[in-house]
Amino acid sequence: MDHKIKIPLFDLDYGAREEEAVLDVLRNKWLTMGERCRELELQFSQMLGVKHALAVSNGTAALFMAAMALEISTDHRVICPSLSFVATSNCIRYCGASPVFADVVSNDDWTISPDEVLRHLTVKTRGIIVMHYGGFACRMDEIMKIAKDHNLFVIEDCAHAPGSFYDKKPLGSFGDISCFSFFSNKNISTGEGGMVCTNNDELASKLQMLRSHAMTSLSFDRHHGHAFSYDVKGLGFNFRFDEMRAALALVQLDKMSDNNRKRNGLALYYKKRLSVLPQLHIPFLQHNYVSNYHIFPVLLPSGTHRSDIMTFMKEQGVQTSVHYPPIHLFSAYREFFGNHIPHLPVTEEIGRRVLTLPMFPGLSFEDIDYIAGILEQYFEQNSCQ
């Protein structure tokens, strides 16, 4: 039986402004790496307070470029979380290096544990990739101190984090390089897209080379008479961004603060409504900094059959998800580690018990009442838990 979705996990906030922005590009007849890409980069770097922001084709490309710019290679080790999307660690493997997974802090703080990072340091460790889970900042004071003490680079995977802060500073402004994604379900949605940011001029020029075949001039400049030819100065790729998506991103960026505020209001209401269900554990309740509430995950009681509850919710039209099945337990990673599959108790426990509930700016308080009602019903009928 096919159940009609009443409340999706995520829904785009697209309207007349996005339509107009794309039509503008079509009428203007310049499709890639033009004025809108430049404007987006400018606004993004201003938002973060960093010197360089480069628009790229997706968040995975941004991470790969970061890993290459930092010259990760065979024999190097890079510490990262396993409670993340697989791109976080794949970018290390693309360079022939080994990801070393560190556990997250606790059932309350699902970001990488600084103590665990310290525990996994070896002479081969070159850097740390942090991921600001759900838009909640990692423990950046401790992470940056470890990096400084041990001469390690830090990459921030900011796919969840646009508009989030640590203390008063925007996420994406701490590490050597930060990487954002504009995939459909992110806080800024363009379908595919990303941004790679840095304060370091040397890294910025490497990233620039990697983005577009290390060519010394862009076709936009040649078209506008600024250059006639070009040289190729290294081995680069095509990870460029295009004007239609940049136009969408500019509108989405403009809406972001309001939308993140709406998400915060919805999260507050979720917490209030779900407080009658002590079986559910809500993470990050003690988090001190501004979050963009990219997602709204809860921890189910241990022993709950998660697929039962997901099916029960789906039958009543509510879509849910799992953020995340731990990376180190995927077949491809088990194979990679062979007889040395890491054991990450907190990550694995969260991976078994996490349930991601719908969260997007257009969600309503009534929707949350409906979702909470279904959860109450489920736990009444399964009261042994």
Ligand SMILES: *Cc1c(COP(=O)(O)O)cnc(C)c1O
């Ligand atoms: C979405 C996401 C990415 C990858 O971004 P794409 O644009 O889909 O390539 C990387 N890391 C995390 C944590 C993500 O959620």
